[in-house]
Amino acid sequence: MDWTFVSRDRELRQMDGLLARAMGGAGQVCMVTGEAGLGKTSLTAEFARRAEQQHEDLLVAIGDCNSQTGVGDPYLPFREVLGMLAGDIDDRVAQGMTTEENANRLRSFLRVSKRIIKEVGPDLIDIFVPGVGVATRASTMVAQSRGQKTPDSAVAYGGSKQMEQVRIFEQVTRVLVTLSQQRPLIIVLDDLHWIDPSSATLLFHLARRIEGSRILLVGTYRPEEVALERGNSRHPMAQVVPELKRLYGDIVIALTSKDESDGRDFVAEFLDSKANEFSDAFRERLYQQTSGHPLFTTELIRHMCDTGALVKNADGRWAEGAHLDWDILPARAEGAIEERINRLGAHLQEVLSVAAVQGPVFTAEVIAQIVDVPERKLVKTLMQELGRVHLLVSEEGTTKVGSRRVFDFRFRHQLFQKYLYERLGAAERQLIHEDVGVALEDLYADNSATIAGKMAFHFEHAGMPERAAGYYRQAARRAADVYAYREAVTLAKRGIALLESEAESKKSPGLLIELQLLLGEAEHHCGQFAASMAVFREAAQRAQELGNATAAARAAIGYSEPGWRYNLIDSYTSQLLRIALTLLDDVDSTLRSRVMANLAAAIQQRESDAEALQMLSDATAIAQRIDDPRAIIECTRLRFHMDRDPHRINDRVQRASEALRLSRQLDDTKLQLECQTFRLYDLVAVGDIAQSNAELKELLTLAERYGDPFYIYHSQTMKVAHLILKGNFEDAESLAISAMQTGQQLGVDHVEGVLGLQMFTIRREQGRLQEIAPLLENFVREEGVDAAWRPGLALIYADLGCIDDARRHFDELAQEDFRAVPRDSLWQTCLTYLAETCDALQDTRRALKLYEFLRPYSELALVVGNVTACLGAASRPLGQLASTMEEWDTAEQHFQHALELNQKMDAKPWMVRTRYQYARMLARRGNDNDTERSAKLIELANTDARTLGMQSVSLLRGV
Numbered sequence: 001m002d003w004t005f006v007s008r009d010r011e012l013r014q015m016d017g018l019l020a021r022a023m024g025g026a027g028q029v030c031m032v033t034g035e036a037g038l039g040k041t042s043l044t045a046e047f048a049r050r051a052e053q054q055h056e057d058l059l060v061a062i063g064d065c066n067s068q069t070g071v072g073d074p075y076l077p078f079r080e081v082l083g084m085l086a087g088d089i090d091d092r093v094a095q096g097m098t099t100e101e102n103a104n105r106l107r108s109f110l111r112v113s114k115r116i117i118k119e120v121g122p123d124l125i126d127i128f129v130p131g132v133g134v135a136t137r138a139s140t141m142v143a144q145s146r147g148q149k150t151p152d153s154a155v156a157y158g159g160s161k162q163m164e165q166v167r168i169f170e171q172v173t174r175v176l177v178t179l180s181q182q183r184p185l186i187i188v189l190d191d192l193h194w195i196d197p198s199s200a201t202l203l204f205h206l207a208r209r210i211e212g213s214r215i216l217l218v219g220t221y222r223p224e225e226v227a228l229e230r231g232n233s234r235h236p237m238a239q240v241v242p243e244l245k246r247l248y249g250d251i252v253i254a255l256t257s258k259d260e261s262d263g264r265d266f267v268a269e270f271l272d273s274k275a276n277e278f279s280d281a282f283r284e285r286l287y288q289q290t291s292g293h294p295l296f297t298t299e300l301i302r303h304m305c306d307t308g309a310l311v312k313n314a315d316g317r318w319a320e321g322a323h324l325d326w327d328i329l330p331a332r333a334e335g336a337i338e339e340r341i342n343r344l345g346a347h348l349q350e351v352l353s354v355a356a357v358q359g360p361v362f363t364a365e366v367i368a369q370i371v372d373v374p375e376r377k378l379v380k381t382l383m384q385e386l387g388r389v390h391l392l393v394s395e396e397g398t399t400k401v402g403s404r405r406v407f408d409f410r411f412r413h414q415l416f417q418k419y420l421y422e423r424l425g426a427a428e429r430q431l432i433h434e435d436v437g438v439a440l441e442d443l444y445a446d447n448s449a450t451i452a453g454k455m456a457f458h459f460e461h462a463g464m465p466e467r468a469a470g471y472y473r474q475a476a477r478r479a480a481d482v483y484a485y486r487e488a489v490t491l492a493k494r495g496i497a498l499l500e501s502e503a504e505s506k507k508s509p510g511l512l513i514e515l516q517l518l519l520g521e522a523e524h525h526c527g528q529f530a531a532s533m534a535v536f537r538e539a540a541q542r543a544q545e546l547g548n549a550t551a552a553a554r555a556a557i558g559y560s561e562p563g564w565r566y567n568l569i570d571s572y573t574s575q576l577l578r579i580a581l582t583l584l585d586d587v588d589s590t591l592r593s594r595v596m597a598n599l600a601a602a603i604q605q606r607e608s609d610a611e612a613l614q615m616l617s618d619a620t621a622i623a624q625r626i627d628d629p630r631a632i633i634e635c636t637r638l639r640f641h642m643d644r645d646p647h648r649i650n651d652r653v654q655r656a657s658e659a660l661r662l663s664r665q666l667d668d669t670k671l672q673l674e675c676q677t678f679r680l681y682d683l684v685a686v687g688d689i690a691q692s693n694a695e696l697k698e699l700l701t702l703a704e705r706y707g708d709p710f711y712i713y714h715s716q717t718m719k720v721a722h723l724i725l726k727g728n729f730e731d732a733e734s735l736a737i738s739a740m741q742t743g744q745q746l747g748v749d750h751v752e753g754v755l756g757l758q759m760f761t762i763r764r765e766q767g768r769l770q771e772i773a774p775l776l777e778n779f780v781r782e783e784g785v786d787a788a789w790r791p792g793l794a795l796i797y798a799d800l801g802c803i804d805d806a807r808r809h810f811d812e813l814a815q816e817d818f819r820a821v822p823r824d825s826l827w828q829t830c831l832t833y834l835a836e837t838c839d840a841l842q843d844t845r846r847a848l849k850l851y852e853f854l855r856p857y858s859e860l861a862l863v864v865g866n867v868t869a870c871l872g873a874a875s876r877p878l879g880q881l882a883s884t885m886e887e888w889d890t891a892e893q894h895f896q897h898a899l900e901l902n903q904k905m906d907a908k909p910w911m912v913r914t915r916y917q918y919a920r921m922l923a924r925r926g927n928d929n930d931t932e933r934s935a936k937l938i939e940l941a942n943t944d945a946r947t948l949g950m951q952s953v954s955l956l957r958g959v
Contacts, residue, residue, distance in 0.1 A: 027210030034255030091397025200236030263292020356420035767951030872910025
């Protein structure tokens with residue numbers, strides 16, 4: 001008996017309103033939520049059916065997330081959506097997932113969709129392939145139209161080429177938006193509680209870009225699942241939904257377990273959707289059994305019809321049968337499923353049990369091999385008995401694996417699969433998981449990489465850790481190849497966890513190292529630098545023990561890069577790299593060049609500058625001899641980091657521009673981000689703020705489109721630096737806090753330290769240093785004498801008038817010519833803080849040494865860290881130091897230069913400070929007209945200070 005969809009009128013009206021706005025060109029997002037069995041999928045299906053009837057040009061595309069592979073199958077729901085839009089339709093009709101009317105519309109639209117995919121999404125042909133490892137109609141048609149061979153199953157997904165996440169996101173978005181210009185679209189993403197992180201990021205990216213299009217995005221998920229953490233991270237949807245609410249308002253339609261009134265209404269409406277003569281007593285008893293739960297109500301009614309408890313009378317109306325006995329029906333609503341399964345014969349129950357172990361979607365050929373039944377006979381059983389008669393499964397579609405056709409089926413409801421799986425004993429589950437894994441291996445053979453996540457899942461649950469870990473390695477590599485780094489982290493960690501015991505690690509040491517290298521790479525790309533260094537170090541040690549030169553070199557490079565880039569170099573860095581160099585053959589190679597270049601950076605910071613630069617030159621020569629552009633870029637990046645001589649800054653800008661050109665030639669967005677960041681640093685240093693602003697916008701756009709966590713965060717912090725430079729303190733503070741939250745959310749390391757530097761700069765100009773002084777004191781106490789923040793603390797004391805405290809810290813730092821001050825990316829910052837403290841203390845003796853340190857930067861602006869902040873012209877603190885030494889003419893020259901450079905940069909706060917400090921110098925010198933000039937500078941400084949809200953203590957003290 002086919003019962004009509006009933007109830008949910010209010011929810012349908014809400015969705016109709018969203019569709020109306022989307023049809024008018026204002027794209028919309030809607031999330032239908034509720035626990036299992038409340039009818040989320042049924043609601044979206046009914047909504048889509050009614051929408052098709054009302055809008056004859058509307059198209060509907062549907063994608064599902066998978067409960068078993070989850071993060072192991074990146075972009076799955078979007079691959080299915082694009083598959084439908086590009087012609088993979090028949091199987092969806094057979095599954096009952098779309099109507100024949102929608103299928104006909106999609107078929108008639110194929111010529112247009114083929115052209116649009118070819119024009120705006122050509123790279124998606126090999127990446128977004130519905131099903132596993134096959135060329136779809138879309139990829140076949142488009143490939144043929146481009147004069148290409150149809151992609152075979154071995155390379156259909158992430159095989160022969162890598163595709164950056166930026167292009168995935170951009171091309172998916174462009175294809176859907178362009179299609180919507182021809183036909184309005186409803187895109188349904190079902191079961192988002194199982195979404196992989198990359199699909200979640202793509203969902204957010206797409207949602208932000210559909211506001212001016214005719215697209216309605218509809219998602220369904222279980223809120224109780226989304227509320228749970230995945231490992232140690234928030235669920236991807238827990239991050240996406242709040243952002244979508246911020247963009248679109250109240251997007252959630254929550255289906256809740258019905259209260260008594262709603263539950264009774266649902267039971268009545270459901271029963272009355274067919275002609276009937278049910279008594280009030282029957283209706284009441286049905287409600288008592290099911291509480292109006294949609295799934296349990298429909299299942300119980302179906303059970304009654306199947307067993308003859310409900311019959312049609314002579315008038316064709318449904319009524320209670322003579323054998324209706326509530327006592328022999330399941331005592332609880334959930335029992336309806338159990339009763340229904342138990343009515344099946346032993347053979348059918350065995351088939352379903354094996355299918356349940358494979359998952360909500362299962363493969364007929366796998367089941368046939370395990371239960372030892374001919375494939376054709378099993379397919380017939382699934383389609384006829386279990387499908388049409390018992391309504392427990394439905395067709396999912398066909399897939400080609402190599403030259404073989406494979407039939408997939410799906411449980412009609414997840415609770416059927418869940419019940420069947422949970423009633424198996426632990427030992428029985430393990431054995432069937434092993435059988436499923438072996439059958440999948442036999443079936444996929446050379447194409448096993450395309451379903452590596454599924455194979456890993458089954459062998460893990462079969463208690464076969466080594467075999468499972470091997471497939472987790474394949475799945476992690478596959479995820480990393482399409483820039484789904486968060487999924488790669490999860491998959492690699494699963495594989496490593498399986499090999500953690502000493503016995504297992506000894507069985508497969510090479511496999512464990514490969515998993516660790518994959519994990520380190522993925523964590524690095526996620527901005528989790530400390531974690532990546534720890535895992536690279538362990539991998540290096542294992543590789544050294546095995547004498548595996550390639551792995552030792554890769555691990556050493558992985559450990560080294562965060563060190564030189566983010567001031568994390570330790571003595572272990574050079575040790576790892578030296579050992580790797582001895583293990584490598586003494587011949588030119590990319591690895592040898594990279595190891596030498598990274599070793600040069602390591603020994604420069606801890607040993608010899610001359611030796612380091614020579615080694616870097618040797619590494620560059622190797623890269624040039626083998627003509628490897630990536631190795632050349634790596635050497636260029638390291639030279640940029642190592643050779644900070646301010647006199648060669650123009651040469652560095654040229655080198656950065658050449659590296660940027662090479663990275664664009666390679667079409668490597670990751671390298672473009674890195675090279676552009678280095679170039680931005682020097683553009684700020686030479687005071688070209690207009691160009692740096694333009695390139696920062698480009699960097700931020702590229703980072704967001706690429707989806708790189710670190711560069712999204714990093715470009716935001718650089719934007720904060722530009723806001724501070726203009727004196728826009730409120731917006732700078734707001735963005736700084738937002739950037740830190742973004743960094744924390746994305747798992748980037750050291751975000752609190754960057755925020756601290758930026759807030760120190762802002763609070764100092766606002767005259768609010770007393771708010772952060774206790775925090776800084778505590779930090780310095782915990783970190784000890786080597787703390788890079790000690791110069792900042794000395795400056796705070798000087799600004800607050802705590803001269804004794806300022807002198808104590810300054811004296812300690814000044815020992816042995818300021819040897820305790822780290823010569824790293826904060827060197828200029830520390831010198832500036834110390835120069836200002838020296839000026840406040842009028843320490844003539846120490847001023848000379850600080851002047852010598854700062855003098856090489858006299859023509860440049862002072863850049864904090866990786867453009868965390870800019871402290872204006874270096875000639876300003878040089879003028880202070882010269883003034884402290886009473887070198888009046890030299891001081892005046894510096895202050896004049898500082899005014900010119902700060903004016904060019906539109907560095908308003910630093911113009912204020914330069915005028916104030918210049919005025920103090922003139923007042924102290926006391927030449928003719930100095931008093932008048934000093935007063936004029938003070939007037940200008942105070943006027944601008946009031947406009948900017950600068951209430952710093954130094955200004956209030958006067959001259």
